Amino acid sequence: MKFGGTSMAGTERIRRVANIVRRQQAAGHEVAVVVSAMAGETDRLVNFCREANPLYDPAEYDVVVASGEQVTSGLLALTLQAMGCKARSWLGWQLPIHTDDAHAKARIEDFDSEALLASMAAGEIAVIPGFQGLSPANRVTTLGRGGSDTSAVAVAAAINADRCDIYTDVDGVYTTDPRIVAKARKLSHVTYEEMLELASVGSKVLQTRSVSLAMKEKVRVQVLSSFIDDDAPAADTLPGTMIVSDEELEGLDMERQLITGIAADKNEAKVTLTRIADRPGAVATVFEPLAANNINVDMIIQNVAKDKGETDVTFTVPKADLLRTQALLEENKDKIGFFRMISDDKVAKISVVGVGMRSHAGVASTMFKALADRGINIQAISTSEIKVSVLIDEDETELAVRVLHTAYDLDAKDDAA
8 A cells, every 4th residue: 555645744644544554454454555755745855955955965865855754654653553553664774675876766676575574474564665765885765756656566566465556636547637627537447558658648646667667567556545635435435446457457348448548748848950951860969969868858750851951850858858958959059950949848748548549540530630620730749559649739738638538438428427
């Protein structure tokens, strides 16, 4: 079981979390719990690091920011003990969760689960701080922001858990953002691949790394709401969304939807370089400096060559990387040989995702026609086996999502729950 920052924000909310955990143990389950820091706490600790030293040492940064989860894991163990449960906290170095030495963005490499399994078998509830591990040099590491989801999946894989329940501030995975489309439907099951695509194109339900780890280790993940309001029903009494393998989903007697969901991402920026020489290797000179500086390029369009043997190249980068991208391209202008750079950060990427695309034609044409009918211009297109993404004007994001949700018949019927 994993609980996020809003669920752990204060002793009263931690008490509600403890009740949910206690109910699972009372139902006969052996339980391990992964917790995040209290909402806003990690930001506060990050700011302390910046004030102490703007050019901070990432290893010392990890020592500071990992303390947020240490507090909540201890508090939850104390609360469970007050309710009569056997519980103890296990810090990342005590298990230990071995990571590489990339401080502030470490990746999990190995997990010693022997002591943890023995503790759980003895009826003890294990409370584990998310987001932290141990480097080869025995220093505390952190997995990057949002890393608690990854910690939970890693723990579930290491102990061969039946399921990894991730309690969050939404009660499942929807066909799209319910704040944009009131008729969005909650999905009972989603495949790893679909969730990975949705997470990578703007759906904020789960962190991408946690989904890819679940897929690799075949961990069944369930997304549930932590419902922290006083008058809310108990979180574990409402069904969430189960994220499973393709094979398991095919085994369920359910009608597959062609499209699973629609995601919108406003964190994109578009860059166009004009009049680049149309010759082998020219485009490589554009992207080499970006790759060397860890800037992810998403959509790429190379326009048809002009008469003079020149071409225009358009691509997108994360909005936060736009200024660095512009500076790197200007630095390499002579080498690349472009005439002009045009940038636009008022764009949005809209994606339709669904494994049904593999066996059905016409998904892209439905998308293009629906947008055209509403006068929404497409600036760029990219596709994968189970996804079609388009770049549009940011101001038309909500309209595009609503139009496509209806075009693919995803709107909940009036008689639906």
